[in-house]
Amino acid sequence: MSVDIQRIHHVAYRCRDAKETADFYQRVLGMDLTVAISENRVPSTKEPDPYMHIFLDAGMGNVLAFFELPNSPDMGADPNTPRWVQHIAFEVGSLDALMDARRHIEAEGLDVLGPVNHGVFKSIYFFDPNGHRIELAANTGTPEQMADLRRVAREMVEEWAVTRQAPQHAAWLHAED
Numbered sequence: 001m002s003v004d005i006q007r008i009h010h011v012a013y014r015c016r017d018a019k020e021t022a023d024f025y026q027r028v029l030g031m032d033l034t035v036a037i038s039e040n041r042v043p044s045t046k047e048p049d050p051y052m053h054i055f056l057d058a059g060m061g062n063v064l065a066f067f068e069l070p071n072s073p074d075m076g077a078d079p080n081t082p083r084w085v086q087h088i089a090f091e092v093g094s095l096d097a098l099m100d101a102r103r104h105i106e107a108e109g110l111d112v113l114g115p116v117n118h119g120v121f122k123s124i125y126f127f128d129p130n131g132h133r134i135e136l137a138a139n140t141g142t143p144e145q146m147a148d149l150r151r152v153a154r155e156m157v158e159e160w161a162v163t164r165q166a167p168q169h170a171a172w173l174h175a176e177d
Contacts, residue, residue: 010055015130016077018052018068024129028108029090031056031064039160058090066130077131087125087133098124098138119173120145149173161174 015021018036035055041048052068052100077083082115092098095115100125102112114124126134141149152169157166 007061007064010065010119011125012053012065012067012128013088013132015054015066015068016075017129018054019065020129021066021068022056024065025056028105028128029134031058034063036038064088075130079122083133084125087135089123089135089137090134095122095140098122098136101136103106119170119175120149 001076002033018100024094033054033059036055037050037055037154039053040050042051049071051070054066054068056064056066058064069105078086102115105112105124110126112124112126112149115122116125118137121139123135123137128134149170154168155168156167159169
């Protein structure tokens, strides 16, 4: 038997301020606040820990959620993980849409990195008010390139597991850098 996953229901992160977060994602990325759930105790553990849980429409049935936890210590990042590793990536429809997004986000006063060429997509990066890194990506890869990446994926992971060195099966992705 296997699990029959339909899609990701939601992805949840922590935020410092639920209202500020909802306003930011609405203003900067056009995500509507769709649900807010607030409790004084955690339903799963029954711990007394008030929270606000907000859900944002990320398009096409995708939901991004946040928890504000006022009685918990301040948020922090994993000190052993570089800031570029943990991020939320959203797809835009084209390179033109990516560049339009960049101009809009910069007009909001945010620093934007990129576009960065990843071979089969280009991305820009910025941070939300909670310190979460956000990526906007526009696909540029051909069906043949995507099929080639899929074909070598398992082999690359197996090689990495043994050597912990970057396999070169898809080195063409960053050949232009």
